[in-house]
Amino acid sequence: TFFRGCVWTRWFGVDPALRVDVFGELRLGDAFAGVSQVPGFHNDTRAFLFQDTARDVKSSADATERILQKLRNKKEFTVLATVKQETLNSGVILSIHRSEQRFLELESSGQRNEIRLHYRTQGQQPHTEVFPYTLADDQWHKVSVALSASHILLHVDCNRIYERVVEPPSMDFPEETSIWLGQRNSAHGLFKGVMQDVQLLVMPQGYISQCPDLNRTCPTCNDFHGLVQKIMELQDILAKTSSKLSKAEEKMNGLDRCYCERTCSVKGVLYREDESWTDGCKNCTCSNGTALCEPISCVPPVCPPDSAPAYVPGRCCQECQRELNLMDTYCCNNFFLGAIFFFFLCCHLRLFTAGSATFCYLPGHDFCAEGHCCAEHSECISLETGPRCRCRDGFRSLRDDEAYCEDIDECAEGRHYCRENTVCVNTPGSFMCICHAGYIRIDDYSCTEHNECASGQHSCDENALCFNTVGGHSCSCKPGYTGNGTICKALCDGLCQNGGTCVSPDTCICQQGFTGKRCETDIDECSSGFVECDSRATCINLPGWYHCECRDGYHDNGMFSANGESCEDIDECGTGRNSCANDTVCFNLEGGYDCRCPHGKNCTGDCIHDNKVKHNGQIWVLENDRCSVCSCQSGLVMCRRMVCDCDNPTVDLFCCPECDPRHSSQCLHQNGLLAYSTGASWVESCQQCQCLQGEVDCWPLSCPPVDCEFTLIPEGECCPRCVTDPCQADTIRNDITKTCTDEHGLVRFSGSSWIKHGTECTLCQCKNGHVCCSVDPMCL
Numbered sequence: 001t002f003f004r005g006c007v008w009t010r011w012f013g014v015d016p017a018l019r020v021d022v023f024g025e026l027r028l029g030d031a032f033a034g035v036s037q038v039p040g041f042h043n044d045t046r047a048f049l050f051q052d053t054a055r056d057v058k059s060s061a062d063a064t065e066r067i068l069q070k071l072r073n074k075k076e077f078t079v080l081a082t083v084k085q086e087t088l089n090s091g092v093i094l095s096i097h098r099s100e101q102r103f104l105e106l107e108s109s110g111q112r113n114e115i116r117l118h119y120r121t122q123g124q125q126p127h128t129e130v131f132p133y134t135l136a137d138d139q140w141h142k143v144s145v146a147l148s149a150s151h152i153l154l155h156v157d158c159n160r161i162y163e164r165v166v167e168p169p170s171m172d173f174p175e176e177t178s179i180w181l182g183q184r185n186s187a188h189g190l191f192k193g194v195m196q197d198v199q200l201l202v203m204p205q206g207y208i209s210q211c212p213d214l215n216r217t218c219p220t221c222n223d224f225h226g227l228v229q230k231i232m233e234l235q236d237i238l239a240k241t242s243s244k245l246s247k248a249e250e251k252m253n254g255l256d257r258c259y260c261e262r263t264c265s266v267k268g269v270l271y272r273e274d275e276s277w278t279d280g281c282k283n284c285t286c287s288n289g290t291a292l293c294e295p296i297s298c299v300p301p302v303c304p305p306d307s308a309p310a311y312v313p314g315r316c317c318q319e320c321q322r323e324l325n326l327m328d329t330y331c332c333n334n335f336f337l338g339a340i341f342f343f344f345l346c347c348h349l350r351l352f353t354a355g356s357a358t359f360c361y362l363p364g365h366d367f368c369a370e371g372h373c374c375a376e377h378s379e380c381i382s383l384e385t386g387p388r389c390r391c392r393d394g395f396r397s398l399r400d401d402e403a404y405c406e407d408i409d410e411c412a413e414g415r416h417y418c419r420e421n422t423v424c425v426n427t428p429g430s431f432m433c434i435c436h437a438g439y440i441r442i443d444d445y446s447c448t449e450h451n452e453c454a455s456g457q458h459s460c461d462e463n464a465l466c467f468n469t470v471g472g473h474s475c476s477c478k479p480g481y482t483g484n485g486t487i488c489k490a491l492c493d494g495l496c497q498n499g500g501t502c503v504s505p506d507t508c509i510c511q512q513g514f515t516g517k518r519c520e521t522d523i524d525e526c527s528s529g530f531v532e533c534d535s536r537a538t539c540i541n542l543p544g545w546y547h548c549e550c551r552d553g554y555h556d557n558g559m560f561s562a563n564g565e566s567c568e569d570i571d572e573c574g575t576g577r578n579s580c581a582n583d584t585v586c587f588n589l590e591g592g593y594d595c596r597c598p599h600g601k602n603c604t605g606d607c608i609h610d611n612k613v614k615h616n617g618q619i620w621v622l623e624n625d626r627c628s629v630c631s632c633q634s635g636l637v638m639c640r641r642m643v644c645d646c647d648n649p650t651v652d653l654f655c656c657p658e659c660d661p662r663h664s665s666q667c668l669h670q671n672g673l674l675a676y677s678t679g680a681s682w683v684e685s686c687q688q689c690q691c692l693q694g695e696v697d698c699w700p701l702s703c704p705p706v707d708c709e710f711t712l713i714p715e716g717e718c719c720p721r722c723v724t725d726p727c728q729a730d731t732i733r734n735d736i737t738k739t740c741t742d743e744h745g746l747v748r749f750s751g752s753s754w755i756k757h758g759t760e761c762t763l764c765q766c767k768n769g770h771v772c773c774s775v776d777p778m779c780l
């Protein structure tokens with residue numbers, strides 16, 4: 001099937017570059033302890049049984065990189081699997097994570113009858129999307145979770161179960177990210193059952209590969225987001241172009257419109273424009289106020305047989321010299337191809353003319369003291385064969401014998417070390433870095449406008465050291481503190497938990513709602529009497545917080561008051577949410593109802609439960625929950641959990657896991673240091689965890705609903721709170737109809753971000769009509 005404007009083909013036509021066969025990448029056909037091949041839902045592909053035993057089904061480093069490369073920074077993808085999960089098992093189907101950071105994890109909880117998708121948002125905040133659904137029922141199911149930007153679809157057995165708008169996930173995977181199949185790690189999230197066709201498709205509406213009969217509508221949510229992003233990018237390009245044009249206009253307006261003749265001053269002599277002169281072995285010209293000099297061009301002389309080219313003192317070019325004079329010139333000044341060549345040449349000539357070469361080899365003799373031909377900026381050095389000229393530092397040779405040297409202009413040639421706020425000035429043999437007006441010197445090469453550290457105009461933490469630098473300053477935390485210098489925190493012997501702050505060694509200041517030396521203990525506001533909920537609500541303790549929840553028979557009217565005042569009575573009679581039999585009349589009561597027998601009638605007192613008649617006084621166990629016992633009492637159904645008596649040898653361990661003494665039923669905490677008995681529960685990383693028969697199941701903590709535009713989760717807390725300042729909010733219901741105007745006067749959509757003009761590290765965002773700017777953390 002092919003849709004106009006949409007990339008799609010049937011399963012067999014999916015581009016391999018867009019498809020990840022997880023079984024194939026993990027080479028699951030090879031030996032993996034705890035995994036064996038079994039018959040599947042169909043015979044087209046292989047199926048594998050994940051047994052109730054220790055196992056490590058993890059991809060290799062090469063396979064992980066191949067998979068992540070396909071997913072990295074993608075905004076549209078689909079997770080597919082065909083599974084048959086054991087009843088009540090809570091296990092992970094596929095997990096991509098590093099340590100406790102879950103970037104993409106699909107989990108099915110048979111304990112709570114939920115499908116969970118864990119990921120990290122683009123703001124790098126952990127997020128869990130929970131879909132109430134029973135997947136762990138020992139039956140085959142086709143499961144697909146498709147994401148397109150902020151749009152998520154859950155299909156089970158080709159039926160659309162949920163469709164939601166969520167925080168877009170981040171597919172930016174760091175190093176050391178690992179991929180696991182059928183488990184989160186070696187100790188947690190073990191899936192028990194059979195899997196088949198576990199796939200990742202990097203394309204929209206990948207569920208069609210499982211269910212080809214399902215249609216789709218174009219464009220996708222990601223298509224729309226892509227269009228908005230392109231508009232934002234064009235806005236940014238327009239802003240930068242406008243800035244460049246503005247700078248160009250300023251420069252053009254500042255151009256000098258009059259002509260002034262520029263002169264050159266060299267060695268105290270003033271030369272006019274285009275005037276030429278000779279300086280040693282250089283021809284110079286004054287051009288636009290700058291002396292431009294070039295070495296004199298020499299034509300090689302053509303010498304007769306009894307002479308050869310040689311340099312003559314006071315001349316720039318070689319001239320023909322007779323052999324006797326040539327020998328004296330070579331031996332005294334050594335002005336040609338090198339010491340070794342001249343040694344043999346001199347000795348040959350001396351033997352020819354004087355019959356002895358000993359004059360050319362005098363170890364330790366100072367030839368320079370007897371006179372030399374080295375001009376200004378060239379120094380004489382004595383070799384064993386005679387004197388030699390060498391250019392001083394900062395000068396270069398005008399001749400190959402280095403008798404004449406010219407100054408190197410380090411400023412013009414970019415061979416200097418002058419930094420910001422300085423001007424390079426050339427000097428004979430060197431250069432100087434002159435500070436701009438109003439700046440002070442830091443060192444030989446750097447200047448700054450002022451000493452921010454000395455003046456106190458710096459951003460260093462009080463527990464940091466300030467160092468003045470060019471154009472600013474740097475901060476470094478003092479010993480015993482850690483941070484980036486702008487923010488320094490004291491080091492404690494053991495981390496402060498639950499958002500606590502280490503203010504000094506071994507001293508933690510706890511966030512509201514926690515106490516203890518390491519802030520490890522949650523304050524139960526409900527039992528301590530700190531909270532008084534409305535009579536229609538009950539207090540529910542949360543880590544660091546609390547929540548007034550409506551009692552049975554009441555529901556919130558939508559105002560979501562903190563103390564439960566917004567709870568109102570449910571009319572069970574009017575809504576049909578009652579168990580009264582047909583021969584009785586339902587009367588609504590505050591927080592409940594009553595089944596009354598009409599006057600003069602003899603009523604049975606029976607109840608209606610799950611569309612079945614239950615007789616008055618009858619007791620039964622729920623079909624879908626064998627641990628709950630219900631009874632019918634005069635038309636009212638009363639249900640309660642089974643009472644656990646651990647001293648009773650016949651106690652049902654399934655319903656009373658806390659009575660199970662076996663070590664195999666214990667669970668290991670996420671940190672690997674603590675063990676919990678079955679039935680125990682704890683809070684970890686804003687999740688409620690429970691140990692049930694050796695399996696750990698965790699789900700997001702229940703938070704009180706917040707109905708506001710801007711929310712913030714304070715550090716160390718798990719639930720969002722309403723804030724009025726959008727710049728403080730970490731979660732915003734973006735409305736692209738609300739726009740902002742940036743410093744260039746350009747309109748920006750809500751959700752867009754840009755670097756403020758004239759800065760490198762100031763990041764601005766449009767939050768529903770409000771411009772919020774802060775220092776980009778990537779610059780710190």
